[in-house]
Every structure is written in structure tokens, then in C-alpha cells.
Amino acid sequence: MTISSLFAVIAVLMFAAYACGYQRSISRATLVGGQRHLHSLPLYYGLLTSLWCAIPSVLLIGLWLAMDDMVIQHLVVQSLPLADQNLPEAELGLLVNSVENYAEGVTNLSGERASVIAAAAERLNELRGLSRKALTVVAVAMAVVVAVIIWWRISPEVRARNHVERVFRVALLLASTFAVVTTIGIILSVVFESIRFFQSVPLTEFIFGTHWSPQIALREGQVGASGAFGSLPLFAGTLLVSAIAMVVAVPTGLMAAIYLSEYATKGVRNVVKPMLEVLAGIPTVVYGFFAALTVAPAIRSGFGVIGVDVSAESALAAGAVMGIMIIPFVSSLSDDVINAVPQSLRDGSLGLGATQSETIKRVVIPAALPGIVGGVLLAVSRAIGETMIVVMAAGLAANLTANPLESVTTVTVQIVTLLVGDQEFDSPKTLAAFALGLMLFIVTLTLNFIALAIVRKYREQYD
Amino acid sequence: MIDPKYRTDDHYDDDLSMPPSSPSSINSTINSTIELVNKNLAKRYAAEKRFQVYGILSIAFGLFCLLLLFTDIISKGIGAFTIHYVQLEVTFDESVLDINDSSDAMQLALADYQGVVREALKKRFPTVTHRPERRRLYSLVSNGATYHLQDLVQEDLSLLGQTRTLWVLLDDDVDTYLKSREDRSGPFIGRLKSEQIEWIESLYKEGEIESRFNRWFFTSGDSREPEMAGIRGAFIGSLLTLLVTLALSFPVGVAAAVYLEEYAPRNRWTDLIEVNINNLAAVPSIIFGLLGVAIFINFFSMPRSLPLVGGLVLTLMTLPTIIISSRAAIKAVPPSIREAALGIGASKMQMILHHVLPLAMPGMLTGAIIGMAQALGETAPLLMIGMVAFVVDIPTGITDPATVLPVQIFLWADSPERAFTERTSAAIMVLLAFLIIMNTLAVWLRKRLERRW
Numbered sequence: 001m002t003i004s005s006l007f008a009v010i011a012v013l014m015f016a017a018y019a020c021g022y023q024r025s026i027s028r029a030t031l032v033g034g035q036r037h038l039h040s041l042p043l044y045y046g047l048l049t050s051l052w053c054a055i056p057s058v059l060l061i062g063l064w065l066a067m068d069d070m071v072i073q074h075l076v077v078q079s080l081p082l083a084d085q086n087l088p089e090a091e092l093g094l095l096v097n098s099v100e101n102y103a104e105g106v107t108n109l110s111g112e113r114a115s116v117i118a119a120a121a122e123r124l125n126e127l128r129g130l131s132r133k134a135l136t137v138v139a140v141a142m143a144v145v146v147a148v149i150i151w152w153r154i155s156p157e158v159r160a161r162n163h164v165e166r167v168f169r170v171a172l173l174l175a176s177t178f179a180v181v182t183t184i185g186i187i188l189s190v191v192f193e194s195i196r197f198f199q200s201v202p203l204t205e206f207i208f209g210t211h212w213s214p215q216i217a218l219r220e221g222q223v224g225a226s227g228a229f230g231s232l233p234l235f236a237g238t239l240l241v242s243a244i245a246m247v248v249a250v251p252t253g254l255m256a257a258i259y260l261s262e263y264a265t266k267g268v269r270n271v272v273k274p275m276l277e278v279l280a281g282i283p284t285v286v287y288g289f290f291a292a293l294t295v296a297p298a299i300r301s302g303f304g305v306i307g308v309d310v311s312a313e314s315a316l317a318a319g320a321v322m323g324i325m326i327i328p329f330v331s332s333l334s335d336d337v338i339n340a341v342p343q344s345l346r347d348g349s350l351g352l353g354a355t356q357s358e359t360i361k362r363v364v365i366p367a368a369l370p371g372i373v374g375g376v377l378l379a380v381s382r383a384i385g386e387t388m389i390v391v392m393a394a395g396l397a398a399n400l401t402a403n404p405l406e407s408v409t410t411v412t413v414q415i416v417t418l419l420v421g422d423q424e425f426d427s428p429k430t431l432a433a434f435a436l437g438l439m440l441f442i443v444t445l446t447l448n449f450i451a452l453a454i455v456r457k458y459r460e461q462y463d
Numbered sequence: 464m465i466d467p468k469y470r471t472d473d474h475y476d477d478d479l480s481m482p483p484s485s486p487s488s489i490n491s492t493i494n495s496t497i498e499l500v501n502k503n504l505a506k507r508y509a510a511e512k513r514f515q516v517y518g519i520l521s522i523a524f525g526l527f528c529l530l531l532l533f534t535d536i537i538s539k540g541i542g543a544f545t546i547h548y549v550q551l552e553v554t555f556d557e558s559v560l561d562i563n564d565s566s567d568a569m570q571l572a573l574a575d576y577q578g579v580v581r582e583a584l585k586k587r588f589p590t591v592t593h594r595p596e597r598r599r600l601y602s603l604v605s606n607g608a609t610y611h612l613q614d615l616v617q618e619d620l621s622l623l624g625q626t627r628t629l630w631v632l633l634d635d636d637v638d639t640y641l642k643s644r645e646d647r648s649g650p651f652i653g654r655l656k657s658e659q660i661e662w663i664e665s666l667y668k669e670g671e672i673e674s675r676f677n678r679w680f681f682t683s684g685d686s687r688e689p690e691m692a693g694i695r696g697a698f699i700g701s702l703l704t705l706l707v708t709l710a711l712s713f714p715v716g717v718a719a720a721v722y723l724e725e726y727a728p729r730n731r732w733t734d735l736i737e738v739n740i741n742n743l744a745a746v747p748s749i750i751f752g753l754l755g756v757a758i759f760i761n762f763f764s765m766p767r768s769l770p771l772v773g774g775l776v777l778t779l780m781t782l783p784t785i786i787i788s789s790r791a792a793i794k795a796v797p798p799s800i801r802e803a804a805l806g807i808g809a810s811k812m813q814m815i816l817h818h819v820l821p822l823a824m825p826g827m828l829t830g831a832i833i834g835m836a837q838a839l840g841e842t843a844p845l846l847m848i849g850m851v852a853f854v855v856d857i858p859t860g861i862t863d864p865a866t867v868l869p870v871q872i873f874l875w876a877d878s879p880e881r882a883f884t885e886r887t888s889a890a891i892m893v894l895l896a897f898l899i900i901m902n903t904l905a906v907w908l909r910k911r912l913e914r915r916w
Contacts, residue, residue: 263518
């Protein structure tokens with residue numbers, strides 16, 4: 001039986017258990033003088049039975065599925081001829097792989113071990129079938145038996161509602177830990193692969209090296225495949241692109257926020273603000289397309305008029321478009337903090353005879369500065385982590401340059417190029433992506449942390 | 464120690480305590496101050512004006528970029544919604560088709576429909592006799608034409624041996640040429656040869672070429688031939704991925720929000736969860752891609768390119784958004800409603816399920832829609848779990864290999880053919896249309912259903 005049909009069976013059993021539990025509670029109650037003698041509504045007795053029916057067997061199925069591959073593999077390896085069992089680990093892994101592929105009908109047999117593989121594959125399929133059958137029987141039996149026991153024990157004194165609510169509460173608690181589990185998952189996955197990477201490439205070379213070319217030589221003495229992992233040019237490129245984005249986004253976003261919150265009438269504000277926010281809702285792949293096919297050629301021909309040669313994948317194009325994307329981000333965050341500045345400060349300044357712009361420049365902005373800095377830091381972290389724009393509009397070659405007209409590459413571009421397509425998980429090339437991801441995660445997390453702390457601290461001041 | 468600020472004040476005091484001056488001199492001081500102010504006033508007003516102009520310019524720049532982006536995309540992509548067809552007298556000759564038994568489905572499927580099209584072209588241009596020239600003539604018509612003919616024959620077997628006037632799909636080079644015919648900078652010729660252009664022009668003048676609605680774009684999957692490439696596969700892939708995301712992230716997000724708002728005690732653990740959710744919302748999406756590769760692909764050895772895996776990754780990504788907005792919605796339900804429910808004997812769970820959640824639902828739905836819009840536009844993490852594969856077949860379930868709309872856009876944007884650029888822009892238009900619809904729905908929902916207390 002397939003897993004989905006097994007779940008369907010359990011769902012049916014749950015309904016049945018619900019109905020039985022519901023009926024049983026009523027019939028038990030009538031014996032002692034009516035429904036009012038029940039501790040909980042009949043519905044809760046039904047729910048209790050049905051939950052007990054499902055939870056143990058679903059847990060069992062999960063556990064079984066997580067374990068059975070390992071157990072089956074172990075049994076298949078044991079069924080191999082002794083000579084093959086004692087192969088080195090890597091070769092044994094390959095053998096097991098080819099057995100699995102043959103068993104699933106992906107590959108045809110060839111080579112010396114054909115008969116061994118065929119026999120092992122047969123055993124594998126046999127064991128898999130057996131495991132599935134056993135799982136079906138055990139899971140369904142468990143569901144039925146547990147439900148019957150609970151059903152048998154239903155009586156007016158059972159505090160069904162409290163039990164059911166406790167289960168729900170645990171479920172809610174589990175849901176709330178998802179975010180923490182995700183973070184732990186991110187940290188674990190990135191850190192473990194990075195440790196494996198740093199076993200083959202020293203940390204100092206990764207951080208301070210100025211040469212990046214992740215191609216590993218497939219054969220001895222291959223040209224241009226040195227496998228150098230100096231990430232400095234990547235971080236320099238990331239910084240350059242982010243800096244250009246900030247140069248575009250911060251003044252524009254800040255001035256837009258100031259105008260909208262201090263000068264604009266309510267009508268203008270209601271129209272313009274959502275329109276600016278549309279910019280933030282456009283998918284980044286669209287910006288990437290815009291940067292690569294419209295902005296980059298325009299910059300190229302624009303500079304071509306004055307005789308300056310610009311790379312087709314210039315940092316300027318990617319950075320400028322990224323800046324456009326971040327404008328609403330900066331403006332809505334600044335808008336919030338500017339609005340949080342108390343009106344009395346403005347009134348005081350205006351009362352002393354300052355003009356409105358002087359009030360804004362000398363009173364409102366200084367008062368809002370921590371919040372604005374926090375917002376800008378969040379925007380920087382967003383720019384550093386932005387992927388699609390740079391993948392489509394920035395280059396692949398790692399140049400260590402500060403010239404915005406040249407092509408640079410960024411951390412995110414390299415992560416994508418290293419990981420897209422088929423890869424093995426033990427080559428330094430793939431693992432390098434995780435090391436870069438770790439760096440990216442640390443940098444953005446630090447920036448977010450500082451920014452959120454600043455914003456929060458500032459908000460408390462005027463409340 | 465005296466603050467320097469106060470010291471300057473003292474200094475002013477000194478100035479004022481100078482030997483009493485005559486009334487006229489006081490007057491003159493006041494006058495000179497006013498003069499000073501007046502003198503500067505013009506400058507200060509100019510600065511005020513300038514400041515306002517900077518603000519207006521910033522907003523204008525932002526709106527201009529928005530306008531530029533939209534006009535650029537629309538002007539590039541509008542052409543992809545039509546496509547050119549050519550009228551041909553096609554004879555379904557059994558000998559050319561190589562069919563001798565029309566009841567054999569295999570024969571019908573494998574028949575040489577291309578030959579029939581070629582015969583028709585030969586008949587239309589009898590003067591073309593050289594082999595290389597003929598090859599160029601044949602290349603005017605898309606390969607897609609053969610599928611069209613195959614469908615026709617399989618539908619109606621009586622066509623065999625008959626001659627019909629049919630409209631067949633032209634190649635993308637020809638289509639691009641015809642679409643750019645009216646351009647000021649002259650038509651885009653690309654790989655077309657001069658005699659091919661002559662043929663096209665003659666067909667065009669005779670009215671044998673027609674521009675029609677491009678149904679291929681909406682009904683077919685990806686293809687190497689731009690004229691036959693469509694977004695249906697990617698669209699269904701996006702739909703399936705979003706379905707998985709919604710099915711997982713909405714219940715979990717709401718449950719987490721309920722726990723944090725209604726049950727969680729204020730302690731370090733809750734604070735940790737809260738800080739965690741806020742930080743997770745700002746983690747770059749590519750990191751979630753790394754997580755997906757390491758956990759789902761490497762550790763659980765799930766296959767690549769599945770909407771299921773894509774949905775799982777996007778679930779983790781959108782969960783913080785949904786939790787944050789759901790918490791806000793739950794917080795907005797006034798405590799008096801909770802107290803009333805508890806007061807008439809409801810348990811806490813009953814109070815939440817019967818009162819708080821229904822009242823908070825519009826807000827939570829709004830948050831979910833915004834989260835889904837985010838997920839719909841997301842590309843980077845899906846690239847990494849292998850949804851960049853070239854998938855021709857239209858997926859039918861969450862375990863079929865698929866791609867999604869943004870990734871399709873990314874793939875097409877890389878293709879050199881001009882016809883693909885056009886289709887990329889058109890796909891972007893479709894994607895943006897969906898995002899606009901979703902966001903409008905969210906705004907409408909908020910306006911319509913949200914209650915204010």
C-alpha cells in the first residue's frame with residue numbers, strides 16, 4: 001500500500017473513531033441519567049478517541065520511514081558476497097547506488113558485478129515490499145487497538161476536554177518552535193558543510209585570499225582549473241554593488257519619506273505611498289531582467305557617447321537597479337521613525353522662527369537618526385543578500401576592483417553558480433557555496449540584529 | 464565643569480551688560496538684527512524651496528522608475544500575445560505521410576507530417592528548386608506545424624487524401640521579422656536570408672500571412688523553439704508549489720501566532736522565539752535555498768525540481784511573515800471579547816477557536832495572501848533546489864518535476880533569441896498581473912472585513 005493510501009485509511013479510521021467515541025459517551029451517560037452527567041461535551045469524547053487513533057500510528061509511520069532505508073541497506077549489504085562487503089566505504093557506496101538504480105529500473109546492467117548487483121537488487125525490492133506490507137499492518141493495527149482501548153475507557157468521569165485541549169496546546173507549542181528549528185537547521189546545515197570545506201581550504205586563505213576560481217582540476221595539469229578559494233574579491237564586489245545601491249536608495253528614499261510625512265497633503269500621500277511600495281513588491285527576477293536588458297545597455301551606450309568603455313555586466317547597472325528596488329524599503333522605514341518624532345519638537349522649533357526645512361534638518365532628522373540608521377542597516381543587509389539582480393546583471397569573473405564601470409561578482413552570484421546544476425556534496429567547489437553562505441548569514445544576521453536593536457531602543461524613547 | 468554651551472551664553476550676558484547704550488543704539492541693534500534676519504530670509508526661503516524640490520524630485524524619480532519598468536516590460540512583451548500564421552494548401556497525401564493503415568495509432572503518430580508541410584511549401588513556391596534554397600524555404604514554417612497537423616489527422620481520419628487550406632505556425636525568426644516590420648529602425652532580420660525575406664514579403668502582400676492570438680503561449684510548456692514555448696508548465700508548477708506552501712505555512716503560522724499571543728508565558732524562551740522570528744524574516748532568501756539543498760536534497764535525499772521540495776523551502780521562508788501578521792491580527796481582537804467568552808464558561812481553547820480566531824481571520828488571511836505573493840515571486844532558493852531544469856511536460860502533481868514562473872523568466876532571459884526576450888517580458892506581465900491581483904485582494908479583504916473596535 002502506498003503511503004498516501006495508508007494515510008487515507010488512517011483518516012477514515014479517525015472519522016470512525018470520532019463517531020464511535022461520540023456515541024459511546026452518550027450511551028454511557030444515559031446509563032447514569034443523561035448527558036448532563038458527562039464531564040465534557042460528547043464532541044470532546046469523539047475527538048479524544050480520534051486523536052488517540054491517529055497520533056501513535058502517524059508517529060510510527062514517520063519513524064518507520066525514517067529508519068527503514070537504513071535498515072534495508074544494511075540487510076542488503078549483508079546479503080552481498082563477503083568480498084564485496086569488505087570493500088572500502090566509497091566503493092561500497094557506489095555499489096549500493098548502482099543496486100538501488102537497478103532496482104528502480106533506472107539503469108541497465110553491465111560490467112563484472114552484474115550478477116551480484118542483480119541479486120542484491122532483487123533482495124532490495126523484496127525487502128522494500130516486505131517493509132511496506134509490515135508497516136501497513138502494524139500502523140493500521142496500532143490505530144485500531146489504541147482507539148478501541150480509549151473507546152472502552154470512555155466514561156462520564158473522563159475529562160475529555162482537558163485531554164484534548166492539552167494535545168492542541170502541545171501542537172501549538174510545537175508550531176511556535178518551527179522558527180527556532182528553522183534557524184537551527186540553517187545554522188547546522190551551513191556550519192557542517194563549511195567545516196568540511198575548511199578542512200580542505202584553510203580559513204585564512206578563504207578570508208584573505210584575493211584569487212577566486214573555484215574550478216577544480218578534473219585531471220592532472222588541467223589549464224585554468226587551479227581551485228583557488230580567496231573570497232576577498234567576492235566580498236569587495238558585494239560591497240561595491242551594495243554601496244551603489246545605497247547611494248541610489250538612501251537619499252531618494254529618505255527625501256521621499258520626508259516629503260511624504262512632512263509636506264505632502266493626505267490625498268497625495270494616500271496615492272503616492274502605495275505606488276512607491278509597488279516597487280518593493282516586484283519580484284527581483286523582474287528587476288534582474290530590467291537591469292540586464294534595459295539599464296546595462298543604456299549605461300553602456302550612455303558612457304560610450306563620452307568615450308568611456310563600460311563592461312556589459314557593470315556593477316553600476318546591477319547596483320542602480322538594486323537601489324531602485326530598495327527605495328520603498330528605506331522610505332517606509334524612515335517614514336515610520338519620522339512619524340514617531342513627537343509633534344512638540346516640531347512646534348518648538350517652528351515657534352522659534354525656523355523654517356520647515358530647518359526644523360526637519362536640525363530637529364526632526366537628528367531626533368529620528370537612530371531609527372533611520374537602523375532602517376539603512378536593514379536595507380544594507382537586504383542589498384548584500386539580494387541574489388537575482390546580481391545573478392542576471394553582474395558578472396561571474398571575480399575582479400578585485402572599485403571601479404563601478406567594471407564587471408564584478410558577488411557572494412550570492414557565486415553561491416548560485418556553484419550550486420545550480422548537479423553536484424556532489426564532497427567536492428570543495430560545492431562546499432565553498434556553504435562557506436560563502438555561512439559568511440553571508442553571519443553578516444546579514446549581525447546587521448539585522450544591530451538594526452533591530454537600534455530601532456527598538458529608539459522606539460521606546462518617545463512612547 | 465561648565466558646559467561650553469553655557470559658556471557662550473555667559474559671553475552673551477557679557478555683551479548685554481556692556482555700558483548702557485542710548486535708546487537709539489538699542490533701536491539700531493534691533494533694526495540690525497531684523498535687517499540681518501531679513502537679509503537672510505530670501506536665502507532661507509530659497510533653501511526651503513530647494514528642500515521641497517529635492518523631496519518632489521525623489522518621489523518623481525521613484526515613480527518614474529516604476530513607470531519606466533512597466534512601459535519597458537509591456538512594450539517588449541506585448542508582441543508575444545500574437546503570433547503569425549501562414550496560409551498553406553496542405554494535401555494529406557498518404558504516400559507522403561507514409562500511412563498505409565489508418566487504424567494503426569502508431570503509424571498515425573509517427574507519420575511524416577513535416578513532409579506534407581514541405582510539399583505544400585514547394586507547391587506555393589514552385590520556382591525554388593535548389594536544395595539549400597529549399598531548406599531555407601522549409602525553415603520558414605515552425606516545427607510546431609507538424610504537431611498541429613498530427614492533431615487534425617488523429618481527430619478526423621477522413622482528412623487523409625484530401626486537400627485543405629490551413630493556417631500553420633511560422634518560425635520565430637519570421638515572426639520576429641514580421642513584428643518589427645513597421646519599426647523605425649528597420650525590421651529585425653537576424654538569421655534570415657534575403658530570399659527568405661522576399662518569400663515572406665510576397666506571402667504578406669498576398670494576404671497569406673496573418674497575425675493571430677498566441678494560444679501556444681498559454682497552453683504549452685517550455686520548448687527550445689520560441690514560437691512554441693509557453694508558460695503553462697511553469698504556471699502550473701507555481702500553482703502546485705504555492706499550494707504546498709499555503710497548506711503548510713498557514714496552519715503552522717496561525718498555530719504559532721496563537722501560542723505566542725494567547726498561551727506563551729513571558730520568559731526567555733518566548734523572547735528567543737520572538738527575536739528569532741524577526742531575524743528570520745530578514746534572512747536573505749538564498750540562505751533558505753542553502754538550507755533546502757543541505758536538508759531536503761542532501762540529507763533526506765529528496766529528488767530535485769519537485770514542487771513539493773520547493774513548497775517546503777518556501778514554507779520556511781514565508782512562515783515568519785505569516786506569524787508576524789497573524790500575531791498582529793490576534794492582538795487587534797479586544798480583550799473584552801476574550802473576557803466575555805471566559806466569563807460565560809468557555810474554556811481557553813473554546814474562546815480561541817470560537818471567538819478570537821474568527822474575528823482575527825481577515826487579518827490573518829491578508830497576511831497569508833501577502834506571504835503567498837512573496838513566495839510567488841521568489842526565485843533564488845528554487846534555483847538551488849533544482850527547479851531550473853528544462854521541463855517540457857506540464858506537471859500533474861507535487862511530485863512531478865516542474866519549474867515555476869519566476870525561474871522560467873530567469874531561464875528565458877538567458878536565451879539569446881529575440882523571440883525569447885519577448886516571451887520573457889510577456890511572462891513577467893503575467894506574473895505581475897497575478898501579484899497585483901493578490902495584493903489588491905489583500906487590500907480589499909482588509910478594507911472589507913477588518914473590524915475596528
